[in-house]
Structures are given as structure tokens and as C-alpha cells.
Amino acid sequence: MENTPLYWSNPYQTEFEVTVLSVIEKNEVAEITIDKPVARPASGGQAGDRGLLTGDTAEIQFFDTKLEGTQTVLIANQVPAVDKQYILVIDWNWRYSMMKNHTAEHLFVSQLLQRSPSLSVCELWIDGKKANLTLQGSEIEHQDLLAAERRVQQLIEKGLEVTTELVESKEVDEGTRAREGALEKHEKLRVVSIGSHDESACSGTHVRNTEEIEVFKIVDYTSSNNRTEIAFLTGSNAIEELTKTYNLALTRTEQVPFEMEQLGHILDKYSVLQANHEKMLEKIKSGIDHSVRIHTADDVTIYHDSLPGFDTKALREAALNLERDEPALVLLFSPGETSYLVVRSVGLEEACVYMGDIVDSLEGKGGGRGEIYTGGFQSVEDPEKLYQELLIRVKETI
Numbered sequence: 001m002e003n004t005p006l007y008w009s010n011p012y013q014t015e016f017e018v019t020v021l022s023v024i025e026k027n028e029v030a031e032i033t034i035d036k037p038v039a040r041p042a043s044g045g046q047a048g049d050r051g052l053l054t055g056d057t058a059e060i061q062f063f064d065t066k067l068e069g070t071q072t073v074l075i076a077n078q079v080p081a082v083d084k085q086y087i088l089v090i091d092w093n094w095r096y097s098m099m100k101n102h103t104a105e106h107l108f109v110s111q112l113l114q115r116s117p118s119l120s121v122c123e124l125w126i127d128g129k130k131a132n133l134t135l136q137g138s139e140i141e142h143q144d145l146l147a148a149e150r151r152v153q154q155l156i157e158k159g160l161e162v163t164t165e166l167v168e169s170k171e172v173d174e175g176t177r178a179r180e181g182a183l184e185k186h187e188k189l190r191v192v193s194i195g196s197h198d199e200s201a202c203s204g205t206h207v208r209n210t211e212e213i214e215v216f217k218i219v220d221y222t223s224s225n226n227r228t229e230i231a232f233l234t235g236s237n238a239i240e241e242l243t244k245t246y247n248l249a250l251t252r253t254e255q256v257p258f259e260m261e262q263l264g265h266i267l268d269k270y271s272v273l274q275a276n277h278e279k280m281l282e283k284i285k286s287g288i289d290h291s292v293r294i295h296t297a298d299d300v301t302i303y304h305d306s307l308p309g310f311d312t313k314a315l316r317e318a319a320l321n322l323e324r325d326e327p328a329l330v331l332l333f334s335p336g337e338t339s340y341l342v343v344r345s346v347g348l349e350e351a352c353v354y355m356g357d358i359v360d361s362l363e364g365k366g367g368g369r370g371e372i373y374t375g376g377f378q379s380v381e382d383p384e385k386l387y388q389e390l391l392i393r394v395k396e397t398i
Contacts, residue, residue, distance in 0.1 A: 005037040007049070008164065008190065011099060011205040013038075014090040018053075020080050021071070032062065032074040038088060039074060041067040044203040045124030046098060050091040053080055060086075094128035095205065100213045100234040101131040102204040103162055103194065107155055108216070108232070109133070109177075110198040111148040116140065122227075126204070129237060130219070133230045140228045145221060152216045159211040160195035167191050176201060215239055295391070297398040300348065304331040306387050312374050315342035319372070329354060331394060335383030341366070341375040341390065358393045362386065 016038040024031045042048035048065035062074035116138045123134035178201035189201040215238040220231040295302040315332045330344040345351040351373035359366045359375040366375025
């Protein structure tokens with residue numbers, strides 16, 4: 001392709017001789033204008049290139065690239081000399097990961113469109129770590145997402161050739177995907193083709209062959225109101241995340257023996273148990289009036305209880321559910337290796353007055369203002385003993 005930026009014609013070239021034309025310092029960064037379009041600026045939903053400018057005695061790292069008019073501008077924290085030549089070295093890992101992510105995004109969207117033609121990409125961000133994609137137009141079921149993921153992986157392994165060409169806008173094929181208004185805005189469009197599976201107008205950088213992507217993995221998604229947000233990884237980033245996740249599950253088999261094939265069933269069972277646990281907590285919180293134990297110290301009533309399984313949020317809600325008119329202190333404790341504590345004062349001084357020094361003296365951490373104080377203790381060997389000690393000391397304080 002003639003008269004095209006080098007990052008389009010040969011994105012695999014990473015070293016260039018450039019001249020610094022000008023430097024503007026603003027907002028604590030240096031905006032460095034160079035004479036050649038060799039670093040790709042952020043645009044079209046893809047992050048800008050990163051890299052180094054190296055000279056005789058200087059080495060300046062730039063962490064982003066942007067376009068000002070027709071000029072390429074590097075963003076850095078150091079200031080180079082103007083009208084001097086440098087060797088610009090592209091951060092290859094960052095660019096190559098973006099190339100993999102962007103080509104994979106084209107494949108993935110093409111597979112989703114086969115199932116749901118009414119979908120359209122409304123948001124896109126691709127950088128050297130992951131890709132985030134938002135589609136709208138219809139609901140996407142999780143099984144359709146995973147089916148598209150499997151198909152993308154199959155296409156990656158087929159080793160499809162990825163080609164680019166500049167096409168007159170009026171000659172762009174009807175089947176070519178392009179952003180709304182792109183055909184009217186530009187006389188020519190750069191069309192990226194992946195075998196016979198996808199043609200898209202795109203300004204991003206891409207690999208030459210789908211085999212280079214190696215692995216495609218969805219790592220997160222949410223879907224509601226005909227809008228689906230998806231995050232995915234490719235290449236070594238995907239392999240690293242898959243390895244970390246698998247190993248995390250694998251190490252748990254020493255504590256709770258299970259086969260990896262049972263993981264889905266275990267998570268389903270956990271979901272049911274978690275739902276039942278939440279129902280139990282709600283029942284306990286609503287009936288806390290009838291379950292707390294009562295002590296009196298110097299005309300102040302102390303309502304207290306030990307509530308296994310409660311986190312600080314649940315303890316706080318339970319404490320606030322206790323409606324009292326007389327001066328009272330509510331002390332609710334959740335026992336465990338990590339133990340939690342919430343204290344509420346009613347008609348008294350701030351709760352921290354009664355519990356702050358006690359928690360500090362027992363090597364816990366806590367804080368709060370007004371009627372609620374929240375605390376916690378790590379590596380608790382005997383939670384019941386700690387609970388009784390808290391009660392004894394708070395009575396002494398009162």
C-alpha cells in the first residue's frame with residue numbers, strides 16, 4: 001500500500017530513525033512531535049504505541065502516542081532535544097499483543113453476528129493486555145458466547161491469512177463491516193480481511209496469520225437490556241490467566257478432594273449454599289431482637305451476640321435493626337480466624353469511645369464515627385475467648 005503509515009504497511013518493523021520536531025510540556029508530561037508516522041497513535045478503540053527514544057546519551061520512554069492534525073506525537077515524562085535524531089524502538093510486546101487482540105476481535109464479532117445479525121459494536125478498547133468490547137442490539141446468551149469462543153479458537157488454528165488493502169469508499173462491498181458514517185466520511189477505507197470469514201474497515205494493527213493469536217479466551221462478561229460487555233485475552237496473556245486459574249483450583253484439591261471435571265457442579269452447589277446462607281442471615285437480622293443476650297453495667301444495657309458467618313455489613317445491619325430507646329450498647333461479634341466486630345451506641349457517646357482503645361489493645365484494627373464502630377482481628381486462635389474478653393473490657397469501660 002502506497003502512502004500509508006509504516007505501522008500499517010509493516011507493523012512488524014520496530015526500529016526507526018526519527019527527528020524530534022518540537023516538544024511541548026504540559027500537565028507534567030512532554031508531548032514530543034516526530035517527523036515520521038512510525039508509532040501508531042491511539043484511535044479507533046485501540047491504544048497508542050509505547051516504546052523508547054534512544055540517542056547518544058539519552059533514553060526516553062514514551063508511554064502513549066497520539067495524533068495532532070497529521071503529526072505523530074509521543075507522550076513521555078522526559079524531554080528530548082529538539083532537531084536531533086533518535087532511534088525510536090517500539091515496545092514490541094505491547095504492539096504485538098494489540099495486534100493479536102484486534103484480529104481476534106474481528107473474528108469474534110463475525111461469529112456473534114452469524115448468530116445475531118442485529119448486534120453492533122458500540123464500544124471497543126484494545127490495548128497490550130486485554131480487549132474490552134460492548135455490543136448492543138439483542139441479548140447474547142452465555143452458551144452463544146462460549147460457542148463463538150470455540151469457533152474463534154478453531155479459526156485461529158486454521159492459520160487464516162490476514163490481508164489489508166485501501167479501497168475506494170464507493171467500491172466497498174456491502175458485506176464489509178464499517179462504522180456508521182465511515183463510507184460517507186472517507187474517500188478511501190482500509191479493509192482488513194481474514195480469510196473468507198470477515199471483512200472490516202479498520203485503522204488498527206493486525207497479525208499476518210491467525211495462528212499468531214495462539215489462544216482466545218473470554219475472561220468476563222455481563223449482559224442486560226440488550227447490551228453485553230465482554231473482556232477477552234489472547235496469546236501469552238490468555239495462557240498465563242488460564243494457568244493461574246487452573247492452578248488455583250488445583251491447589252484446592254488438597255484441602256477439599258475433587259476432580260477438575262466436577263468444578264462446575266461444585267460451583268453450582270456453592271451458589272445454592274450461598275443463597276441459603278443469605279436467607280439465613282436475613283432471618284437472623286430481622287429476629288435479632290429475640291436472640292441477643294443482655295447484660296447491664298452502670299445503668300447501661302449491653303445487648304450482645306456471637307453470629308458466625310456474618311461479615312461487617314451484615315453485623316452493622318443487624319445492629320441497626322435493634323430498636324432501643326434507653327441508653328444501650330449493642331456488641332455483635334462474628335467469630336473465626338478472621339473475626340469481625342460491630343458496636344453501636346444508643347443514647348451514649350460515640351461508639352469508638354467504648355471500643356476503640358479495647359480493639360487497639362487486643363491488636364485489632366477498627367474505626368468509625370457516631371453511633372457505629374467497626375473492628376476486625378486477624379489470625380484469631382480462640383474466637384470465643386476473644387469475644388468474652390471484649391465483653392469484660394467494655395463493661396469495665398462503661
